[in-house]
Amino acid sequence: MTQLEQARQGAASPAMIQAAGTDGILVDNLMKAMAQGEAVLPANRRRAGSASTPVRWVGIGRGLSIKVNANIGTSTAQSEIERERDKVRAAVEAGADTLMDLSTAGNLDDIRRMVLSRSGLPVGTVPIYQTAARVVGRGGVVARMNAEEMWDVVAGQAEDGVDFMTIHAGLTQGALERLKKQGRLMDIVSRGGSFLAAWMVHQQKENPFYEGFDRLLDLARKHDVTLSLGDGLRPGCLADATDRAQIQELIVLGELADRARAAGVQVMIEGPGHVPLDQVQMNVQLAKTICRGAPLYVLGPLVTDAAAGWDHVAAAIGGAVAGMAGADFLCYVTPSEHLRLPDAADVRAGVIAARIAAHAADLARGNPQAWDRDRRMSTARRSRDWPGQIELALDSFTAASLHEAGGSSQDGVCAMCGPYCALKIVDECLHPQTPPERG
Amino acid sequence: MTQLEQARQGAASPAMIQAAGTDGILVDNLMKAMAQGEAVLPANRRRAGSASTPVRWVGIGRGLSIKVNANIGTSTAQSEIERERDKVRAAVEAGADTLMDLSTAGNLDDIRRMVLSRSGLPVGTVPIYQTAARVVGRGGVVARMNAEEMWDVVAGQAEDGVDFMTIHAGLTQGALERLKKQGRLMDIVSRGGSFLAAWMVHQQKENPFYEGFDRLLDLARKHDVTLSLGDGLRPGCLADATDRAQIQELIVLGELADRARAAGVQVMIEGPGHVPLDQVQMNVQLAKTICRGAPLYVLGPLVTDAAAGWDHVAAAIGGAVAGMAGADFLCYVTPSEHLRLPDAADVRAGVIAARIAAHAADLARGNPQAWDRDRRMSTARRSRDWPGQIELALDSFTAASLHEAGGSSQDGVCAMCGPYCALKIVDECLHPQTPPERG
Numbered sequence: 002m003t004q005l006e007q008a009r010q011g012a013a014s015p016a017m018i019q020a021a022g023t024d025g026i027l028v029d030n031l032m033k034a035m036a037q038g039e040a041v042l043p044a045n046r047r048r049a050g051s052a053s054t055p056v057r058w059v060g061i062g063r064g065l066s067i068k069v070n071a072n073i074g075t076s077t078a079q080s081e082i083e084r085e086r087d088k089v090r091a092a093v094e095a096g097a098d099t100l101m102d103l104s105t106a107g108n109l110d111d112i113r114r115m116v117l118s119r120s121g122l123p124v125g126t127v128p129i130y131q132t133a134a135r136v137v138g139r140g141g142v143v144a145r146m147n148a149e150e151m152w153d154v155v156a157g158q159a160e161d162g163v164d165f166m167t168i169h170a171g172l173t174q175g176a177l178e179r180l181k182k183q184g185r186l187m188d189i190v191s192r193g194g195s196f197l198a199a200w201m202v203h204q205q206k207e208n209p210f211y212e213g214f215d216r217l218l219d220l221a222r223k224h225d226v227t228l229s230l231g232d233g234l235r236p237g238c239l240a241d242a243t244d245r246a247q248i249q250e251l252i253v254l255g256e257l258a259d260r261a262r263a264a265g266v267q268v269m270i271e272g273p274g275h276v277p278l279d280q281v282q283m284n285v286q287l288a289k290t291i292c293r294g295a296p297l298y299v300l301g302p303l304v305t306d307a308a309a310g311w312d313h314v315a316a317a318i319g320g321a322v323a324g325m326a327g328a329d330f331l332c333y334v335t336p337s338e339h340l341r342l343p344d345a346a347d348v349r350a351g352v353i354a355a356r357i358a359a360h361a362a363d364l365a366r367g368n369p370q371a372w373d374r375d376r377r378m379s380t381a382r383r384s385r386d387w388p389g390q391i392e393l394a395l396d397s398f399t400a401a402s403l404h405e406a407g408g409s410s411q412d413g414v415c416a417m418c419g420p421y422c423a424l425k426i427v428d429e430c431l432h433p434q435t436p437p438e439r440g
Numbered sequence: 441m442t443q444l445e446q447a448r449q450g451a452a453s454p455a456m457i458q459a460a461g462t463d464g465i466l467v468d469n470l471m472k473a474m475a476q477g478e479a480v481l482p483a484n485r486r487r488a489g490s491a492s493t494p495v496r497w498v499g500i501g502r503g504l505s506i507k508v509n510a511n512i513g514t515s516t517a518q519s520e521i522e523r524e525r526d527k528v529r530a531a532v533e534a535g536a537d538t539l540m541d542l543s544t545a546g547n548l549d550d551i552r553r554m555v556l557s558r559s560g561l562p563v564g565t566v567p568i569y570q571t572a573a574r575v576v577g578r579g580g581v582v583a584r585m586n587a588e589e590m591w592d593v594v595a596g597q598a599e600d601g602v603d604f605m606t607i608h609a610g611l612t613q614g615a616l617e618r619l620k621k622q623g624r625l626m627d628i629v630s631r632g633g634s635f636l637a638a639w640m641v642h643q644q645k646e647n648p649f650y651e652g653f654d655r656l657l658d659l660a661r662k663h664d665v666t667l668s669l670g671d672g673l674r675p676g677c678l679a680d681a682t683d684r685a686q687i688q689e690l691i692v693l694g695e696l697a698d699r700a701r702a703a704g705v706q707v708m709i710e711g712p713g714h715v716p717l718d719q720v721q722m723n724v725q726l727a728k729t730i731c732r733g734a735p736l737y738v739l740g741p742l743v744t745d746a747a748a749g750w751d752h753v754a755a756a757i758g759g760a761v762a763g764m765a766g767a768d769f770l771c772y773v774t775p776s777e778h779l780r781l782p783d784a785a786d787v788r789a790g791v792i793a794a795r796i797a798a799h800a801a802d803l804a805r806g807n808p809q810a811w812d813r814d815r816r817m818s819t820a821r822r823s824r825d826w827p828g829q830i831e832l833a834l835d836s837f838t839a840a841s842l843h844e845a846g847g848s849s850q851d852g853v854c855a856m857c858g859p860y861c862a863l864k865i866v867d868e869c870l871h872p873q874t875p876p877e878r879g
Contacts, residue, residue: 143860424634
């Protein structure tokens with residue numbers, strides 16, 4: 002049985018018990034949301050059943066805190082497995098909830114297995130990348146990928162224990178036609194989407210993952226791989242946001258999500274992309290209605306095209322607003338987005354920025370754990386309890402470094418205001434139980 | 441005549457012509473917004489009239505792009521004027537629209553005059569800081585400030601050419617009473633607010649800036665200093681947001697804003713602070729209705745208390761949403777907020793993050809200049825025009841550094857995707873005017 006099928010039967014799995022505990026909710030509530038297809042718990046049967054690699058399972062969806070994914074992976078420019086190991090460590094230390102291995106160069110099997118064995122987190126992939134890398138490795142071009150090889154890769158990665166997979170099954174010939182009719186500034190910016198589009202145009206055939214969706218469901222069900230239905234036509238710039246091509250694909254994703262649930266397969270939906278801030282809420286609501294409340298996994302969204310070098314900040318803005326509107330899962334964006342492959346420092350910055358966005362949205366949604374943290378942080382701040390503030394900071398390491406670099410005096414004020422600390426002055430005048438000091 | 445009085449007469453000043461040009465709007469529209477008190481153009485008469493120090497004047501308010509302020513200034517921990525010079529340079533290079541000198545240590549007159557002469561930007565201050573520094577410098581305590589000295593400092597700074605001043609004139613005894621009755625986790629976190637509250641509690645008198653508001657208006661009108669009515673009771677944590685004390689002060693600020701306009705004095709309103717994301721829009725709308733559309737100057741707002749070390753990101757989230765809701769002016773927050781005095785690198789990061797927030801909000805508000813930038817950026821991105829992308833990035837320096845560190849191949853793809861560049865693959869399959877390459 003998949004986690005979804007167990008949830009429908011009211012049989013709490015160890016992973017569910019763990020995930021519910023992490024979020025401080027009753028496992029019954031998690032099961033209800035999962036049974037209705039409004040939450041998922043990505044946990045490949047093989048990984049979930051192995052005692053040797055403890056994984057911090059997380060639930061994603063209704064009633065749960067917003068989770069953060071970090072994308073890592075090689076490119077032809079940097080294909081060393083050691084660098085990926087560093088990125089795994091950086092992502093885990095920074096507090097990522099899940100990892101996706103998006104490698105396209107080096108020994109892809111070795112890298113994926115390293116991520117699965119080292120991370121201790123649910124792991125996702127985009128199998129079409131390995132399919133493309135294989136054909137290019139043989140001296141071919143992406144447009145000539147072999148359809149049967151697409152299935153081999155999905156099956157192989159599922160057997161390795163991959164917990165969730167991005168599959169761009171909604172990118173149909175019909176959606177491509179609408180894209181051409183629409184006219185776009187950026188056409189297709191999804192890598193997986195571009196590979197499939199190139200194949201579809203070259204072969205003049207329908208998307209194999211759409212046509213063979215039942216085959217995909219069989220594979221997913223067998224290994225309990227959570228399907229993350231990718232938005233291959235997501236907008237790549239603000240000017241393309243929320244156009245007919247994007248929404249056409251979303252409609253297909255909604256239909257496929259229904260089929261996945263009917264087959265007992267866990268499914269979530271991937272969302273945009275580049276979206277003007279005033280369209281973020283609407284995009285989230287639309288994806289939720291079209292897909293009957295399926296968990297929504299957004300990439301950013303980036304609220305400007307012009308923040309290159311700082312796209313983690315642009316994504317934090319979009320991610321927070323998306324989360325407030327109901328998005329469940331934020332894919333981080335790093336400072337290197339649009340510019341180069343991220344390094345470990347970029348991974349760290351990306352995870353922290355996305356966690357701030359997720360936390361801000363959790364607060365806006367009234368999450369009790371989030372409010373407890375902020376209340377305790379403010380209590381520590383009020384009493385100038387520096388160890389407490391540093392412990393409660395979303396990034397204790399950076400908070401400690403900055404504070405220590407500034408130094409603080411014996412009466413606990415920091416280097417920003419020194420003796421002009423508002424908190425201290427007000428404490429003395431409004432709560433003068435302590436004798437007023439001369440400062 | 442003040443800029444406001446000139447606007448009412450339909451007489452465009454050189455500063456107005458410059459500011460309208462920067463924003464790409466008709467000077468008539470700027471004048472209309474100014475005449476109605478819904479836009480300001482902070483330009484001290486002395487500075488505006490001096491040919492020796494060219495200033496990049498900016499309008500703030502209705503119909504204008506959102507502007508960004510950078511706070512600099514010494515504290516007892518770091519009072520060297522050289523460091524402030526570095527921060528001025530960092531803020532200007534990063535694209536700040538205005539600067540506030542919040543110094544509390546060192547030779548305050550020298551530092552302020554350095555900022556006025558070096559920055560080339562409109563400059564603001566919080567005069568009560570210098571008043572407090574004087575009494576502490578004489579060995580006294582802030583609660584024993586001399587009221588007459590408060591006025592001397594305001595007059596002296598106005599004569600120096602300060603373009604806008606934060607005055608916490610709305611922090612009345614009545615508002616303080618409501619604060620005590622309300623009960624707060626963080627009481628008062630505004631430095632100026634805390635100084636005045638300490639004085640008011642100690643002296644058992646009304647706030648001199650409230651009681652003597654007409655005197656303040658005379659000074660402001662004489663020098664054409666724009667009043668930035670400070671929110672001394674702004675919430676210092678999410679738990680205190682939008683409480684009765686905050687809104688009581690806001691009501692008083694609205695009344696004072698009416699009086700300022702009636703006296704021909706330009707006025708803007710300062711807003712929160714720490715605010716949960718779901719309350720940001722409401723806070724902006726409330727300030728706008730209560731204060732009859734006066735330009736709103738927000739500090740952040742920070743959408744979580746727990747982002748110490750990354751408060752520039754928390755502020756960018758709040759600032760973008762506030763801007764979309766109608767805020768006109770974003771005060772940056774740096775990574776060092778709550779931890780130590782910012783250094784030049786912090787100033788740079790704070791300005792960039794706030795500019796991203798302002799730009800995202802400008803886009804959401806349909807600002808044509810903002811949309812033009814993003815369209816051109818995306819066009820450059822699509823054609824893999826790297827010099828174009830770097831030029832159009834909000835922070836060209838960082839974009840260039842990251843891209844160069846990654847390297848790019850001869851066919852223009854970057855190190856992230858390499859030969860698997862979606863844009864290149866799709867260009868070749870959807871627009872095959874160029875012969876397909878083998879990649």
